[in-house]
Amino acid sequence: MGDITSLGWTPERDAELPAGCRPGRVARVDRGRLTVLTADGERHASPGPLRGDTGPAVGDWVALRGELAVAVLPRRTAFTRGAAGRTSAEQVVAANLDLVLVVDALSTAPRLRRVERYLAVAWGSGATPVVVLSKADLCADVPAAVRAVAEHALGVDVLPGSSVTGAGLDAVRALLGPGRTAAMVGPSGVGKSSLANALAGTTVAATREVRDGDGRGRHTTTARELHLLPGGGLLVDTPGMRELGLVDDDGLDTAYADVAELAAGCRFRDCAHRTEPGCAVAAAIDDGRLDPARYTAWRKLQAEARRQALRSDARARAAEHARVRAVQRAHRTQPNRVR
Known part of the structure; x- marks a missing residue:
């Protein structure tokens, strides 16, 4: 293989690589083992105590120290x-x-x-x-x-x-x-x-x-x-996906740029696009410029993204509450605490 740039490495990543490590690109993730592409060819590595938000995924760059992947480098996409x-x-x-x-x-x-x-x-x-x-x-x-x-x-x-x-x-x-x-x-x-x-x-x-x-x-x-x-x-x-749930609404307004542009032209900023006067979306559906099924799909995905955001917020709140309770329990069990 020889040249790491053939795997998508760019010079900007040099500063992200921990000292004493070499880069490798994850080609496959199996339980307890990574298949990694390096400048010297394909290698197998074990995920060590990784520095990074999540475990490695296919396409990730990892920092290799010997046979251990010790860090997941920042993802661009x-x-x-x-x-x-x-x-x-x-x-x-x-x-x-x-x-x-x-x-x-x-x-x-x-x-x-x-x-x-x-x-x-x-x-x-x-x-x-x-x-x-x-x-x-x-x-x-x-x-x-x-x-x-x-x-x-x-x-x-x-x-x-x-x-x-x-x-x-x-x-x-x-x-x-x-x-x-x-x-x-x-x-x-x-x-x-x-x-x-x-x-x-x-x-x-x-x-x-x-x-x-x-x-x-x-x-x-x-x-x-x-x-x-x-x-x-x-x-x-990638394997076939029976379900593809939205994580957020980051791509919705781009995928539905026509609907989003129409919605921005409504008279009222909180327009529900039903019977409100001056609704640009309803007008476009009435005169045939917008497929009503496409509008319905946009609203459905918006609602799905909102539900996912609420679940994420609830999960974050639950994690914080659990952390606070753990701190309080640890404090109560300290033998030398003031009573």
């Missing part, structure tokens, strides 16, 4: 999702990304609401989202499908492609220059693993057919993994 269930926990899917490839399949009609949700999370990651429409060989009218998605993916490139014929994949490869990192995200069955294999030029991910009858996908990738591509780029293949 991170694609995160809310954990399933009624919890405020966050899960880092992949870190230090330049691009997020939101994959949907053209074997069926594009699921626009799902694409919008992924784009909202992708914009919030700090990376640049791109929509990749896989299985283009199974679509009768690819240009029409691309136009339909592009109308709901504002400011985002929409690239059709086929891992079977290879059509359209050069446009995806062109985005992944040396040292650039992308993560493919999307539900099971949309062809992420097949795309990863096609882009890598070899089998790096197992593939399976979609289920008979309902066309829904099976989980083939079982762990996130960072792959080096022939052109020098890096690609994170």
Whole structure:
């Protein structure tokens, strides 16, 4: 491998590396063990007493001291999702990304609401989202499908492609220059693993057919993994996500820039966009400029982000209360305290 910059390292990170350590990029996280890419090739490391807010995720840079990863270096970007269930926990899917490839399949009609949700999370990651429409060989009218998605993916490139014929994949490869990192995200069955294999030029991910009858996908990738591509780029293949919960609303106004711009033009700042006079959103729906389903999706994701924020606040308050109670208990048990 030789040159660490081929893995995405930049000179600005030199000052972040603790003395006596060398950098490595996390390619895979298994229980109790990391697979790490270094200037000398692939290594295995154990996470030691790490300095950093969270444990290492795929795409993270870690400081290696011998066979121990002793620190997670600051993340530039991170694609995160809310954990399933009624919890405020966050899960880092992949870190230090330049691009997020939101994959949907053209074997069926594009699921626009799902694409919008992924784009909202992708914009919030700090990376640049791109929509990749896989299985283009199974679509009768690819240009029409691309136009339909592009109308709901504002400011985002929409690239059709086929891992079977290879059509359209050069446009995806062109985005992944040396040292650039992308993560493919999307539900099971949309062809992420097949795309990863096609882009890598070899089998790096197992593939399976979609289920008979309902066309829904099976989980083939079982762990996130960072792959080096022939052109020098890096690609994170991720398992299919049954749920993609929002962590916050950071990317919402970008993913729904048209709706947010309309809402900013309402007469009243606290407009609920229902029956208020001077509502620009309602006017746009009435005259056909705004798809009411898109507006409904925006409000749904706003409400979800608010609920997640409230859960996070409650969790922080509970943690602080527990800390105070622990201090009080420790104080009461001190033998020499004044009574």
